[in-house]
Amino acid sequence: MRVAWQHNHEWESALRHLAIIGSGPAGYYTAEAAQKQWGDDVRIDVFDRLPVPYGLIRSGVAPDHQSIKAVSRRYEGVALSDNVHFIGNVTVGEDITIAELQGLYDAVILATGAPNDRPLGLPGEGLGNVFGSAAFVGWYNGHPQFADLGPDLSGKSAVVIGNGNVALDVARILAKTRAEFEGSDIVNHALERLDTASLDKIVILGRRGPHQIAMTPKELGELGHLSRAWPHVEPADLPPEAADAALDPGQRKSVTLLRQFAAAGAQGKRLEVAFDFFASPRAILGDGTVSGVEVERTRLEGDRAVGTGETYVVPASIVVVCIGYQTSPIPDVPFDEKAGRFANEEGRIAPGLYCVGWARRGPTGTIGTNRPDGFAVVENIAADLAPGSDKQGRDGFDRLAEARALKVVRFSDWKKIEDAETRRAREGAPREKFVSIEDMIATTRNQ
Ligand SMILES: Cc1cc2nc3c(=O)[nH]c(=O)nc-3n(C[C@H](O)[C@H](O)[C@H](O)COP(=O)(O)OP(=O)(O)OC[C@H]3O[C@@H](n4cnc5c(N)ncnc54)[C@H](O)[C@@H]3O)c2cc1C
Numbered sequence: 065m066r067v068a069w070q071h072n073h074e075w076e077s078a079l080r081h082l083a084i085i086g087s088g089p090a091g092y093y094t095a096e097a098a099q100k101q102w103g104d105d106v107r108i109d110v111f112d113r114l115p116v117p118y119g120l121i122r123s124g125v126a127p128d129h130q131s132i133k134a135v136s137r138r139y140e141g142v143a144l145s146d147n148v149h150f151i152g153n154v155t156v157g158e159d160i161t162i163a164e165l166q167g168l169y170d171a172v173i174l175a176t177g178a179p180n181d182r183p184l185g186l187p188g189e190g191l192g193n194v195f196g197s198a199a200f201v202g203w204y205n206g207h208p209q210f211a212d213l214g215p216d217l218s219g220k221s222a223v224v225i226g227n228g229n230v231a232l233d234v235a236r237i238l239a240k241t242r243a244e245f246e247g248s249d250i251v252n253h254a255l256e257r258l259d260t261a262s263l264d265k266i267v268i269l270g271r272r273g274p275h276q277i278a279m280t281p282k283e284l285g286e287l288g289h290l291s292r293a294w295p296h297v298e299p300a301d302l303p304p305e306a307a308d309a310a311l312d313p314g315q316r317k318s319v320t321l322l323r324q325f326a327a328a329g330a331q332g333k334r335l336e337v338a339f340d341f342f343a344s345p346r347a348i349l350g351d352g353t354v355s356g357v358e359v360e361r362t363r364l365e366g367d368r369a370v371g372t373g374e375t376y377v378v379p380a381s382i383v384v385v386c387i388g389y390q391t392s393p394i395p396d397v398p399f400d401e402k403a404g405r406f407a408n409e410e411g412r413i414a415p416g417l418y419c420v421g422w423a424r425r426g427p428t429g430t431i432g433t434n435r436p437d438g439f440a441v442v443e444n445i446a447a448d449l450a451p452g453s454d455k456q457g458r459d460g461f462d463r464l465a466e467a468r469a470l471k472v473v474r475f476s477d478w479k480k481i482e483d484a485e486t487r488r489a490r491e492g493a494p495r496e497k498f499v500s501i502e503d504m505i506a507t508t509r510n511q
Contacts, residue, residue, distance in 0.1 A: 078105050078451055078452060078453075079105050079106070079107060079453055079457075080098075080102055080105060080106045080107070080170045080171070080449065080453055081106075081107050081109075081168070081169045081170050081453060081455045081456070081457030081458070082095075082098055082106060082107070082108045082109070082169060082170065082171050082172075082173065082445075083109050083111060083165050083168070083169040083171070083172045083173070083461075084108060084109070084110045084111065084173045084175055085111045085156045085165075085172065085173065085174050085175060085176055086110075086111070086112060086119060086174065086175030086176040086177055086421070086423070087110045087111070087112040087117035087118060087119060087139075087143075087150060087152070087175075088118060088119020088120055088121065088175060088177050088421065088422075088434075089118075089119065089120075089121065089135070089139070089421065089431045089434040089435075090119075090175040090177070090420045090421020090422065090423070090424075090434040090437060090438060091110050091112075091119070091173075091175035091420075091421070092110070092118075092138075092139035092142050092143065092438075093420075093421075093434050093435040093437065093438030093439070094173055094175060094420050094421075094437075094438035094441055094442060095108045095110055095142050095143075095148050095438075096142045096435075096438065097438045097439040097441075097442035097443075098442050098445075099142070099145060099147065099148070100439075100442075101442050101443075101446055102446075104147065106147055107147050107149075107457050107458060108147060108148045108149070109148075109149050109151050109169070109457070109458050109461065110143070110148060110149065110150050110151065111151045111152075111154050111156055112150070112151070112152045112153075112154070113153070113154065113155040113156070114152060114153065114208065114501070114504075115152040115153040115473035115477070115478065115481065115501060115504040115505055115508070116152065116473075116478055116481060116504060117136075117139070117143065117150055117152065117475075117478055118136045118139060119177055120177065121133055121135060121136050121139075121431070122136070122205070122497075123201070123202055123205045123206070123207040124201055124202075124205065125205075125431075126201075126205075126233045126236070126237065127204065127205055127237075127245070127248040127249045127250035127251075128236070128237070128240070128244070128245060128247075128248040128250070130247065130248065130249070130494060132431070133249075135431055143475050144475070149458060149474070149475065150473075150474060150475040150478060151458075151461070151472055151473075151474070152472070152473035152474070152477070152478060153470070153471055153472060153473040153501065153505065154465070154470055154472060156174075156176075156394060157392075157394035157395050157397075159468065159470055160461075160464065160468075161395065161396070162394060162395070162396050162397055162417065163396065164464065166416050166417065167455075167460075168455055168456050168457060168460040168461055168464075169416075169455055169457060170416065170449055170453050170455050171416055171417075171418060171445045171448075171449065172416060172417050172418070173418045173419065173420055173441060173445075174394070174397065174406060174413070174417070174418065174419040174420070174423050174424075175419070175420045175421045175423060176391060176392065176394070176419075176423045177389075177391070177421060177422045177423055178389035178390055178391045178404065178405065178422040178423065178426065178427040179198055179389065179391075179392055180196075180198060180389060180390045180391070180392055181196025181197060181198045181199065181385065181388075181389060181390075182196075182387055182388040182389055182390050182404060183196075184225065184345065184348075184385050184387060186345060186346065186347055186348060187347045187348065188347050188348030188349055188350060188354070189348055189385075191348055191350045191352065191353060191354045192216075192350070192352055192353035192354065193215060193216050193219075193353050193354045193381065193382045193383065194348055194354050194382075194383045194385070195213065195215060195382075195383070195384050195385070196384075196385050197226070197230050197231075197234060197384055197385060197386040198210075198389060199213055200213070200215065200234060200384045201230065201233065201234065203215065203253075203254060204237055204250055204251065204254035204258075205250075205251065205497075206251035206253075206254075206497035206498075206499040207499075208499055208500055208501050208504075211251075211253065211499035211500065214257075215257070215382055216353075216381070216382065217238075217257055217258065217260065217261035217262075217263065217382065218260070218261070218262060218381070219262075219263070219380075219381020219382060220262065220263060220264050220265065220379075220381060221263065221264070221265045221266070221267070221378075221379045221380055221381055222235075222238055222263055222265070222266045222267070222380065222381065222382045222383070222384070223266075223267045223269060223357050223378055223380040223382075223383045223384075224238075224266060224267070224268045224269070224383075224384050224386060225269045225345055225357070225383065225384070225385045225386060225387060226268075226269075226270070226385065226386030226387045226388075227268065227269075227270030227271075227272070227276070227277045227278060227279065228277075228278040228279060228386060229278065229279055229280055229283050230386040231268055231279075231384075231386040232268075232279050232283045232284060232286075232287065233283070234384045234386055235266050235268055235287070235337055236283075236286060236287060236290070237250075237254075237258070238258070238261070238263060238266055239263075239266060239287075239290050239292070239293035239335055239337055240258070240290060240291075240293075241291050241292055242255065242258075242259045243291070244290065244291055245258075246492050246493075247492055247493065247494075248493065249489075249493055249494050249495050249496070249497065251496065251497050251499055252490070252496060253499070263335060263381075264334060264335055264336065265335070265336045265338060266293075266335070266336070266337045266338070267338045267340050267378050267380075268337065268338065268339050268340065269340050269343045269344075269345060269357070269359065269378070270339070270340070270341050270342075270343065271342070271343065271344040271362055271369040272341070272342065272362070272364060272367070272369045273301060273303065273341045273342055273364060274297075274301060274302055274303065274319050274322050274339075274341060275303055275307070275308075275311065275315070275319060276364075276367065277315075277318060277319075277322075279318055280314065280318065281314060281317035281318050281321060284318050284321045284322070285321055287325070287337055288321065288324065288325060288328070290333075290335075290337075291333075292333055292334055292335050293333060293335040293336070293337050294328070294329070294330045294331060294333040294335070294336060294337065295325040295328075295337045295339065296325070296329075296330070296336050296337065296338040296339065297322045297323075297325040297326040297339045298326065298339075298341075299326045299327075301339070301341040301342065302319075302322065302323060302326060305323070308320070322339070325339075340359070340378065342361055342362045342363060342364075342369065343359045343360075343361065343362065343378075344359065344360045344361075344362050344369060344371060345357050345358070345359055346358045346359060346360050346375060348380075348383060349377065354380055354381070354382065354383050355379065355380065355381070356377045356378055356379045356380050357377070357378045357380050357383060358375055358376075358377050359375065359376055359377070359378055360372065360373070360374065360375050361374040361375070361376070388404075388426075388427050389404070389422070389427040390404030390405070391404060391405040391406060391422065391423045397413060397417070398413060398414070403426060404426065405419075405422070405423055405424065405425070405426050406419040406423055406424065408424055410440070410444065411424050411437070411440060411441040411444055412444060412448075415448070416448075418441050418444065418445060419441075420434070420437050420438055420441045421434045421437055421438070422434075424437060424441075425437065471505055473504075473505065473508060477508035478508075480507055480508050481498065481504050481507050481508060482495070484498070484507045484510075485497055485498060
């Protein structure tokens with residue numbers, strides 16, 4: 065039941081109007097937390113610049129990891145609640161300003177993630193066929209921004225820079241055969257291109273050693289079960305086995321897998337996925353298009369990699385840089401340039417303006433890490449907001465959207481897009497995604 069408060073001699077509703085910007089995990093966990101906090105006394109509008117929800121669950125998580133993508137069903141449960149509305153195809157900072165949103169909502173929560181690649185900062189980074197992982201992953205996952213990337217996979221050798229799970233995803237996708245994508249929702253344009261690839265070596269470069277990898281056992285273990293590719297670890301790169309005892313259990317499992325890879329060898333497989341540890345990229349080489357990566361051998365001082373002065377060149381016909389992400393700045397929102405995210409104190413940016421998820425803490429942690437984040441920001445909002453609201457919420461937004469002729473996509477429209485994607489899926493695949501915003505919007509009109 066709605067409560068009414070007497071405030072400044074007027075009766076005001078205790079209803080809160082929240083605008084959550086971003087429909088990824090952080091956005092929907094925040095919506096879930098707000099429902100728990102205020103029950104019927106909250107109206108939540110979840111904005112996204114795309115006409116489709118779920119952020120990196122749709123466009124980041126690997127297409128051959130469908131069980132992980134299934135978390136979107138939980139967000140759908142939240143999205144379908146009466147007091148939660150999806151407002152897709154609206155870019156905050158372009159279609160509507162932060163000040164306008166703050167005029168309409170009691171709290172604006174930025175859950176915009178970290179969609180831009182962190183630059184490597186090395187000569188040659190702009191050469192052809194060198195991609196950041198946001199672009200490359202977006203390409204094989206059908207993100208409209210990267211659908212036309214067109215990586216050239218006709219060469220023999222790929223270099224993947226980074227020693228985290230994203231580097232593993234990229235190497236695995238490059239290594240798989242067509243048959244191994246069965247049941248995945250990899251988009252057709254990527255499947256076709258990967259199918260004609262003739263790579264015979266993929267090198268994963270890491271500045272530090274096996275004990276410092278940020279790869280989890282499940283993802284690492286998959287490399288040992290590919291049909292044509294084999295993981296190659298140099299036994300000499302592995303620390304003495306006794307040193308593994310000091311690792312936490314997850315990391316110890318990962319290192320054990322690396323030891324197994326070192327012992328197993330090629331086993332008749334032809335595509336080598338080589339871990340080049342203690343290898344710090346110094347320059348991307350090439351003339352117009354990439355031909356190699358100049359690398360300096362490192363050694364560890366404590367946990368830090370320091371150069372030894374010894375350099376060598378790793379041949380590369382394609383390079384994918386997987387070293388992390390940055391948030392996109394939004395006009396008038398304080399930004400921490402060094403950290404690459406919004407400037408905030410535990411999610412508070414300014415009165416009535418908050419951030420959550422990767423936009424708050426940077427690109428670390430798993431999907432689940434965003435849940436406590438969402439609950440924490442709602443606790444802060446609850447502590448900050450005075451009771452009562454004179455904001456217009458969605459009614460005000462709808463008027464503004466009409467005046468600006470914004471092509472807003474509602475959750476029911478998304479369900480039409482989803483249905484159409486399911487219907488046009490190739491056999492065995494859960495969906496064939498639309499990769500252009502125009503096609504997505506046309507689908508909402510056609511049915
Ligand atoms: C390649 C890759 C693979 C991953 N695989 C896994 C995995 O297997 N398991 C796991 O646990 N975690 C995985 N993660 C991590 C996980 O995806 C993140 O923890 C999570 O998505 C972060 O949630 P978020 O809501 O902060 O950001 P996002 O998921 O990025 O969502 C941000 C949303 O904001 C929207 N947006 C951005 N700017 C605007 C704007 N100006 N106006 C309106 N909307 C905007 C975007 O369109 C997007 O929908 C992976 C990450 C990557 C990059």
